[in-house]
Amino acid sequence: xxxxxxxxxINIMTYSEVVGVDGYIGNFKVKVKRKTxxxxxxxxxxxxxxxxxxxxxxxxxxxxNLSARKVIDISFAQAVPAVYDIVRESCVECxxxxxxxxxxxIDFSMKDEIVEIEVGTIIVATGWDIYxxxxxxxxxxxxxxxxxxxxxxxxxxxxxxxxxxxPSDRKRPTKILFINCVGSRDVSKNPxxxxxxxxxSVKNSKLIKSEHPDTKIVVCYIDMRNCGKDYEEYYxxxxxxxxxxxxxxxxxxxxxxxxxxxxxxxxxVGADTIIEEEFHLVVLSSASLPSKGTDEIARVLxxxxxxxxxxxxxxxxxxxxxxxxxxxxxxxxxxxxKGIAYAVGQARGAASAASIPMRKGEYTMELIRAKxxxxxxxxxxxxxxxxxxxxISVNEKGNLVVDLINCRGCGTCAALCPSKAIELxxxxxxxxxxxxxxxxxxxx
Amino acid sequence: MAGTIxxxxxxxxxxxxxxxxxxxxxxxxxxxxxRGADGVLVVG
Numbered sequence: 203x204x205x206x207x208x209x210x211x212i213n214i215m216t217y218s219e220v221v222g223v224d225g226y227i228g229n230f231k232v233k234v235k236r237k238t239x240x241x242x243x244x245x246x247x248x249x250x251x252x253x254x255x256x257x258x259x260x261x262x263x264x265x266x267n268l269s270a271r272k273v274i275d276i277s278f279a280q281a282v283p284a285v286y287d288i289v290r291e292s293c294v295e296c297x298x299x300x301x302x303x304x305x306x307x308i309d310f311s312m313k314d315e316i317v318e319i320e321v322g323t324i325i326v327a328t329g330w331d332i333y334x335x336x337x338x339x340x341x342x343x344x345x346x347x348x349x350x351x352x353x354x355x356x357x358x359x360x361x362x363x364x365x366x367x368x369p370s371d372r373k374r375p376t377k378i379l380f381i382n383c384v385g386s387r388d389v390s391k392n393p394x395x396x397x398x399x400x401x402x403s404v405k406n407s408k409l410i411k412s413e414h415p416d417t418k419i420v421v422c423y424i425d426m427r428n429c430g431k432d433y434e435e436y437y438x439x440x441x442x443x444x445x446x447x448x449x450x451x452x453x454x455x456x457x458x459x460x461x462x463x464x465x466x467x468x469x470x471v472g473a474d475t476i477i478e479e480e481f482h483l484v485v486l487s488s489a490s491l492p493s494k495g496t497d498e499i500a501r502v503l504x505x506x507x508x509x510x511x512x513x514x515x516x517x518x519x520x521x522x523x524x525x526x527x528x529x530x531x532x533x534x535x536x537x538x539x540k541g542i543a544y545a546v547g548q549a550r551g552a553a554s555a556a557s558i559p560m561r562k563g564e565y566t567m568e569l570i571r572a573k574x575x576x577x578x579x580x581x582x583x584x585x586x587x588x589x590x591x592x593x594i595s596v597n598e599k600g601n602l603v604v605d606l607i608n609c610r611g612c613g614t615c616a617a618l619c620p621s622k623a624i625e626l627x628x629x630x631x632x633x634x635x636x637x638x639x640x641x642x643x644x645x646x
Numbered sequence: 647m648a649g650t651i652x653x654x655x656x657x658x659x660x661x662x663x664x665x666x667x668x669x670x671x672x673x674x675x676x677x678x679x680x681r682g683a684d685g686v687l688v689v690g
Contacts, residue, residue, distance in 0.1 A: 570665055590668075613669025622673075629665055635677055641660040642681035 203282045216283065219495070221316070223324070223503055226607045227529025227565050230321045238312040239287035241274075246307040248276065248284040252299035260292045262361070266351045268369065269361035274299045274308075279359060323529045323556040326513060327549065328499055330535040333385035333392065333489035340384075343457040344370040345464060346484045349402050356409060366410060368483045370462035374414065375482030379466060380407060380421040381452055386489030387424060394510045397539045399487035400427045404440045406485070411443050420446045420479075422468060430541065455484065490539040503530055504591070512538045523551045528565065531555050570611035570628050574602035578623035585615035585624055648689075666690065 206212050215234055222233035241252075252274045261267040264278040274288045288299075288308075300308045332350050340346045345368050347355075358364040368375045380403045386396040400423070407419045426447060428437040441447060453476070454467040464484050468477045492511040500507050505525050506514040513536050516524040523531050533549040534540070540548070559565050572585075572594070579602060586594045586602075593608035594615065602624065615624045616631070625631050648655065660683075664670055667690035675686045 610666075612666035613664065614666065617669050617671030617674075626665065626669070629669070631673070634662070634674055637662055638674070638677050638681060641662065642678065642683055644681060 203280075207282045214282065215317075216281075217287065218317075220499065220502055227559060228322050230324060230529065232319050232321055232324070234317045234319060236315050236317055238314050239285060240290065240308060240310055240312050241286050241288065242305075242307040242309065242312075243283060243285045245305045246285045247305060248286065249304070250276075250286075251302045251304065252286060252308060255298040255302040257296065257298065258292060258294055260289050265354045265361045266348070268351055268354055322560045323531065324503070325531045325533050325549075325552045325556055326499060326503065326505075326525075326536055327533040327552075328495060328513075328536040329493045330490045330539060331493045333491050335385050335391065335488075337384050337488075338381060338452060338484065338486055339455050339457065339464075340486055340488075343455070343462075343464060343484075344368075345375075345457075345462055345482065346455070346486065348486050348488045349399065349406065350488075352406055352485050356406065366414065376414075376416060377418045377479075377481045378407070378410065378420075378483045378485065379452075379464075379479075379481040380419070380485045380487065382421065382423040382426075382487040383451075384486040384488045392489045392491070392510070394489075394539075395427065396487075396490040397427075398490070398541050401433055401436070401541065403485075403487055404428065404433075404437050404445075407445045408436075408440045408443060411440075411445055415444075418446075420448055420481075422448055422450060422452055424449075424451065430543070490535065493536065496536065499536075503527060505530065508538070510538070512536060523548060523555050528567070529556075529559065567607070568611060570626055571606050571609045572604045572611065572613070572615050572624055573627050574604060574624045576601045576623075578621050580621045580623065582620065584618055584620070588614050588618050590614060664690075 207214050215236060217237050217239060219235045219237065220232060221235045224231045253272045253276075256272040256274045258273040259270040260273055262269045262271040264271075273293045274286055276284060276286050295310070297310070300310070332348055334340065334348070336342065338346055340348070347369065354360040355362055355366060356364060362372075366374055382399055382403055383396075385391045386394060386399070403421050403423075407421060410417055411419060426437060428434050448468065448470055450469040450471040452466055452468050456465045457463070458465060458480070463480050463482055465478065465480050466484070468479070470477055492507075492513070496507070496511065496513065499505070500513060504527055508514045513532055514525070515522045515532055515537055516526060522537060523533075525532060531552040533552040534545040537548070581600055583596065586596070590612065591608045591610055593605040593610075595603050595605070597603050611626055611629070613626045613629060616626050622631060662674075667688055670688050678686050
């Protein structure tokens with residue numbers, strides 16, 4: 203990230219939102235809302251004096267709300283750019299930070315600004331979010347956490363500096379249960395498989411086991427799906443290390459009000475018994491969801507979404523990088539959840555795909571386009587409303603004008619026109635009729 | 647898609663290629679009926 207930020211041809215706009223996109227491949231005009239941090243990025247040196255004087259603590263979203271941050275703070279130590287920001291909704295406006303700042307970088311009168319940029323191609327990489335439903339007492343019992351929260355606990359720069367402790371009493375748990383497929387592979391919630399969680403369970407349980415061999419770890423699963431290069435071997439090593447993988451799901455979890463331990467009833471498939479056990483920590487492999495702004499970005503870029511809510515690719519198997527909109531490409535989990543290796547592969551593919559038309563400087567398109575006939579047109583303008591690509595407009599004479607680049611030649615306008623005043627080139631009405639007549643010859 | 651899943655269909659079926667199902671208006675459907683088709687299936 204730091205390297206990319208230093209590159210002369212790369213301009214990173216953090217804390218920003220794409221609010222509008224006009225134009226077409228080669229000539230996109232993008233409106234970006236740069237949300238204000240109330241801290242001047244050009245003069246802030248990242249010294250941290252403002253954080254020292256700030257009296258208000260808020261949950262730290264980077265640490266999955268497991269630790270606290272000040273209202274004015276840096277989002278995380280390695281953030282690029284290393285600039286502080288203010289959580290305005292929790293700020294009491296004591297202005298202690300304004301007085302403390304030597305650079306006078308903090309300005310509470312700063313407003314969001316809209317920047318317009320022109321680009322040739324767009325790569326969407328908006329990622330994913332984790333499912334946080336109330337399953338298995340999540341949100342109710344302190345010691346039921348998600349895999350992502352465990353990742354933060356195990357991270358050297360996390361809330362506990364990498365020491366394994368559980369949230370309720372900050373003691374090391376010695377009996378840990380992992381539950382896979384929480385909120386995924388469930389037709390009443392998310393029917394799809396979240397792909398990465400099986401490997402995540404193996405990785406995190408193995409990390410804990412190698413650090414604390416006395417920990418008893420059980421992983422409950424529907425199916426272990428460790429597909430891909432080296433993953434099956436990884437899973438086997440985890441089993442050899444003494445981690446118990448148990449087919450079957452958890453039926454009931456209850457918290458012991460005194461110890462905050464969790465009493466769990468599990469069904470062991472095959473053994474045909476109900477197991478009751480007490481665990482110190484329960485980790486949920488929760489489903490991956492499309493990131494929160496996915497609906498917005500799909501609307502702004504005129505892109506389609508798949509049934510699962512992720513952004514839709516041109517072809518699920520043959521072209522998972524392009525979209526139906528020429529010049530817009532997908533990379534990573536915004537298209538569907540995937541592991542690191544696949545995300546890297548797709549990102550590099552998207553970078554190559556985007557660079558090809560830009561390097562060429564030209565774009566080849568099909569000639570099937572809508573063509574209006576001014577003499578026949580009754581000027582009802584129904585086609586303008588019906589066009590899914592907003593490619594039809596009216597000129598000063600009231601005649602129809604088709605934007606030949608935005609028009610995809612779908613023919614919705616031609617099918618709808620009551621006076622047959624608009625038709626598709628190379629797919630003309632009389633061509634169709636002749637086609638049908640030839641296929642269905644009248645019997646003599 | 648029908649080809650990909652090796653779907654079988656009767657020999658009496660005739661296919662007309664359209665750029666998009668949006669193009670299939672009443673005129674196209676009625677023409678097919680007028681020429682003796684028993685049914686019109688819009689697939690896309």
